[in-house]
Amino acid sequence: MEKQPLLNKEPPATSPTKADSAPKAPDKTRYGTLLFVNIVTCLWTLAQHLHSPVVTQYLYVRVKEEVYPNGTEPEKHNVTCFQNSSTEGFKLQEKAQQVTNAMQMQFSLSKTGCELVVNLLLGSFSDYVGRRVLFMVPTIGYFCKNMILTSIIFWNLDLKFYYVGEILEGMTGGLSLFKIACYACVSDNTPAKGVRTLGMIAVDVTIAVTDASISSVTGVFIQNTGFFYPSLASALMTVVVMVTIMCILSDNVKRKGASCVNFLTGLKHVVSPFVSEGSKRRKALFWLGITSYSIFTLSGSTGDIGSLWQLNYPLCWSSEMIGYYSMASTMFNQVLSIPLARLLQSCVSDPVIAVWSCVVTIASNVLQAFSYTNWMMYGVAIVGSLSVSVGGIIRSVLSQMTPPDRQGSLMASFSVIGIVSVVLGEPMFSFIYRSTVLVMRGASFLVSAGGHLLSTVIIIVFAVLSSGKNKQEVTSSSTPQIPEEEGVPARRHVQGSE
Template sequence: MEKKPLLQKPKEGESLLNIRNLVMGNIVAVLYHVASAFHAPTLDQYLYKRLSLEVFGNYSGDSVSPANVTCYSNKTSEGYILQEMAQKATTSQQMYFSLVNTAAALVGSLVLGSYSDYFGRKVVFILPAIGDMVRSAMLTAIIHWELDLNWYYIGEVLCGLGSTNSGILLASYAYAADNTPPRKSRTLAIAVIDTTSSIAYAGTSAATGYFIQDMGYFYPSLVSALIMWVLILVVVFFIRESKHSLKKTNKSKVNLTQGIRNVVGLYLFDNTCRVRSLFWLGLMCYFFSQISANAVININTLFMMNLPFCWTPERIGYFTMASTMAKQLLGVPLIKLLHYCIGDEVIGVFSAFTFIVADLLHGFATTDWMMYGYAMAGALSFAAVPVIRAIMSRMAPKDSQGSLFTSLTLADKVGGLMFIPSFAYIYEATVNFMRGFIFLVFAGTHVVAFMLLVLFACLTYKHNRRIEHDDTVTIQDTEWRQPTSQSNLAQSTEM
């Protein structure tokens, strides 16, 4: 006689695995990353072309146009000096665009994220998509009519107010959390979002390289805007609000102050001091793991377009595809394999260490094989950020997933405002004597992340091993928190 039913009734407040919703959420994330794969390299390379033409002016020392990424090897030639000036001008312009976008996104993310747990995920999908669509359309107009580059600030502001890419990611991760049980499947679901999106980004990057090289900049930018429009239609007609995406609160009583309180409550008001300390520690792990992400893409494009690589758009597309595919195709299987023998924290520590190795190899790269070696080393660093997100998601209450991911988004934006200018100035100051020096600086930020993750793993190891065998462990089942109101308690802290 069966003593324990094979299929147990879920406990109240526990999420079930909803494959249909997860698939649709992944489709939205994929569409967004495909659009981004068209937009980002088009902007970087078009910007370098425009500013190179302005810097070179009437210079005719070489038969090849500077816009076609001529690499001047003679450091005493006028062409080499002008090219260095063009790189610095491009870095500065990228920095200004990023700062405007990040400042607007700081406000947009706070407002949008504060209301996401009350008004659902569809709004958090749609508003960022509208902002991105307008930004791509603005770049398309600038390219077609050769407008002043300052018009692009309009697109950056609107995109930022929609919370830019962080808004889409916030909605995607929160939507995954809404539709998965609080076990390792959530780690995998979040990692799958990163994987499918990055594979799409990788394949599109290679196509974009061909597109730019053969047809110029206009059509890739136009395609980006059209894909964002398709994304909006998919969200409107096919995305369903999940069961746990809305707080059971009278929406007429919801205000921004309460929303902000929910975002910071995990760190300042709710739970015991020990749990709040763990949230802060997780936030700092995320902060230092992501701090260089805002700058590395733009700087790396300039790094590859100039000495010693002198890569064309086609070769840049190939490298982006190879590095992204290596990271993502190895990432999810690696997480699944390592889960059989070690916990999330140890996986995060290992990934953070490989971040450091990859940055060091990147900084000293002088040949193509060293760049591809950096890409392979970076593949093993995939798990760090998804693991941090997943751990913090399981620590947070079920009805506060949007608020949690908003706090991570805000940390990302604050880091951008603080360090984007610094990284740009470091690159400008060091490009003359060591182009890869900035990547050594990035390695330093990942050293800090590595040490924080080691501390986090040490503090949580015993707890995680103890609750690993339970299907659902409520806060009341642990010694971590003192009894408080149920609305402020996490449904599960299982790692």
């Protein structure tokens, strides 16, 4: 155990060391920065959720134009659909779903390779170069992708041009890199306990609420104006995001006086909590946390099969109806999310809250798998409203076990796991949907529920290991030594010191 004189021994103020230049965890919450994070998150989400429904529904329309012979297509796109399975139109309708789903999967996979490397690189470097880079780079890439889609719609170009937009987004990190910036900023500006979990959840709530708010508007927008103007509006919104970041964000969280790490050092910072830092129990907790996160994310990476399922038999919803449902169900959940999390925090630990949310998610998936009426889908929304962001809780719990100068590296590891989960999950659920759409449409949701069940079991093990008599050991090993730099002896970081 270290003695007090060692902790108080500091180098002279006239000769600061690089170890001392590492950022410290704040003693109190910096609400102004948290507000900024949620503002830019809201603006980015507006752009994204104007773009995503346009892609899905525009692809479906273009595919149907190629699949349906003259005279067999329903009168209005996405408004009526064939319900008699014995008709030729019904079979062509199923084929159009399968082709659209396959194209979406190919577009998604085309960007993920570059996205994986960029997130790992810039995420780990952000502890040295600051957070502004993490905000700006993906925003520029997303603007380019939006403009490419807008051009395809306006000039009716070949859909293969959209691959260019996906690859550009991958090369600039995409949404995953933008989220790293948001979560790292939350970690930089909150104390380790309590508020940090709510801050992580707040980012997820902002994304979900903005998505819900724009969903119905997007549906009406598409139905009344077509696809061009919503796509153009999405591109213009990314410009607003860029201007906001440049004018407001003060980049004061980078490690002053430290030279930028190379790629191998950055990679080491990402993996070190899992292989080399802290006690065996602490490393086991990191592995359990990241494994539960990866399985939960994998199980939720169903892509757009929910929208395709709602567009067709047995629901046959219009794009406007899908928008209204998405808005109502998401708003209902997110309005309760932070108050529910705060209430549960007063009674149980964060890992137990994650277990509760996993169980609720499982129940929601099972109910959706067997839903065939509008009222049953409303039940899915009610059950789902009782969950809290599992990803946000796991990020916060592991963030509390990580020193302040490694927050960007930790969020990069979450981002990499999230990308890999999407790469594996979307093709898997796409294959399951295509294989079962004529037999059991809800099979994909049952598989998702099974994955969430496995994640629940892992989180329970995490909660047991991190509670009671084990808690002190985990906390005492949660502040690994800052590595030696240029001959400066390593010294232990003191959480919350200034």
